[in-house]
Amino acid sequence: MSTGELSDERVTAAVRDATAAPSMHNTQPWRFRYLRSEGVFQVRADFGRALPHADPDGRALHISCGAALLNLRVALAHRGLRPVARLLPDPGDPALLAVVRPSRPEDGGEGGGGEGGLGALHPAVHRRHTSRLPFTETEIPQALRTALSDAARREGALLDFPGPSHLRWVLQLVEEAEARNRTDRGEAEDLARWTRAGTAGTSDAAGAAAAGDGIPEYAFGPRRFDGRAPVRDFAGTGRVSGRRAATFERHPQVALLSTVKDRPEDWLRAGQAMERVLLLATLEGLVGSPATQPVEWPDLRWPLRDPVSGRGQVQTVLRLGYGPSGPGTPRRPTGEVLDIRP
Known part of the structure; x- marks a missing residue:
């Protein structure tokens, strides 16, 4: 697959996977922008969703957006691409947390769906839920x-x-x-x-x-x-x-x-x-x-x-x-968090 084949539908699907990430109090403090001309995703902070008391320095906000970034990388790898991410690329734009450029997969790279590859994690993206239920006493090997x-x-x-x-x-x-x-x-x-x-x-x-x-x-x-x-x-x-x-x-x-x-x-x-x-x-x-x-x-x-x-x-x-999976929590519509630009 060439990176130029990313349709709006594929971009939307990748961002939908990204937004399945956990965030503190389920604030979902992220926004995404896809620039068609450059073929890159931007992961951006939504500072209006910060927690001023529990997270005054924005540390938890960055961690939440980092989790969404990982899901985006997984989604792109699952679709046969190798996601190349650059963190905090513009000091003059603090809301721009990362840029992700999908490229052709390289042999042995993270684009593969095999063992150790990011793509292999994709089945868990929408199955993972935070569980606040009792766990068993079974020890993790x-x-x-x-x-x-x-x-x-x-x-x-x-x-x-x-x-x-x-x-x-x-x-x-x-x-x-x-x-x-x-x-x-x-x-x-x-x-x-x-x-x-x-x-x-x-x-x-x-x-x-x-x-x-x-x-x-x-x-x-x-x-x-x-x-x-x-x-x-x-x-x-x-x-x-x-x-x-x-x-x-x-x-x-x-x-x-x-x-x-x-x-x-x-x-x-x-x-x-x-x-x-x-x-x-x-x-x-x-x-x-x-x-x-x-x-x-x-x-x-x-x-x-x-x-x-x-x-x-x-x-x-x-x-x-080990225990029961927690229930899924709501997510904002993808259209509210994704901006596709020429």
């Missing part, structure tokens, strides 16, 4: 943990599964962050804007889909009765009628995703690594959910690091395991 760490490394990030003592400390930091969030006015304002209460039933779910963004009530998951799973309670201090309580895993399996540095470019790499890990996890029968609570507080984020190695800047905490 070491070989799979290694494969997930390798997936993150291919995107320039580190994925570590903390040992027992470090894990206990990480879970304590998550609990501390959750406790702070329950009484934090800024957190309450973010939740008020991005949660869709009253969307538990089928008809209400249709209304949530019409909204196109945010976390609908049906995706809150049950209230935690017992267990130590690091799951955010999107109900905050409010009560949700009919919401059940459940026992979550007592020995949650958690991974820390880190980068060596902590610049916007690193945040974009972290987002790509996170999504690559989650897509591979989905293909391997795992479910997952990001746990960003402690990285939203600077004084809690720093001590998340491995106390022995001290390496890396933790960008997110991932809860992984």
Whole structure:
């Protein structure tokens, strides 16, 4: 396939795949532009969808857009192209986060759908959902943990599964962050804007889909009765009628995703690594959910690091395991986020 054969339909399909990416509070803070004359995609930030309290420096916004960028690369690779991405190409345009040029695949490159190729991840793009449901206590095999760490490394990030003592400390930091969030006015304002209460039933779910963004009530998951799973309670201090309580895993399996540095470019790499890990996890029968609570507080984020190695800047905490897939959350219509230009 030549890159000149990208029709509007193919461009739209690729962006539809890109927007299946996870984003904090399902804000979907991205826009896409396709320039026909140059044959390139632009991934752009939508700063109007930022979280001013939980994400004042835009780190989570960049991570979310990085996840969408990874999905775009997967979509193009699936269609027989080799996506060449350049991060932050124009210092004078901070909203331009990346440019992706589809080129002919090279032997052994990422365009292949074979083992290790980006295209092989495509079946998971729309199957991956954040699960806020209880997982089983079944341990993730070491070989799979290694494969997930390798997936993150291919995107320039580190994925570590903390040992027992470090894990206990990480879970304590998550609990501390959750406790702070329950009484934090800024957190309450973010939740008020991005949660869709009253969307538990089928008809209400249709209304949530019409909204196109945010976390609908049906995706809150049950209230935690017992267990130590690091799951955010999107109900905050409010009560949700009919919401059940459940026992979550007592020995949650958690991974820390880190980068060596902590610049916007690193945040974009972290987002790509996170999504690559989650897509591979989905293909391997795992479910997952990001746990960003402690990285939203600077004084809690720093001590998340491995106390022995001290390496890396933790960008997110991932809860992984075996269990039911979470429900899909709504997405904005592709026409609202895609601009095709001559």
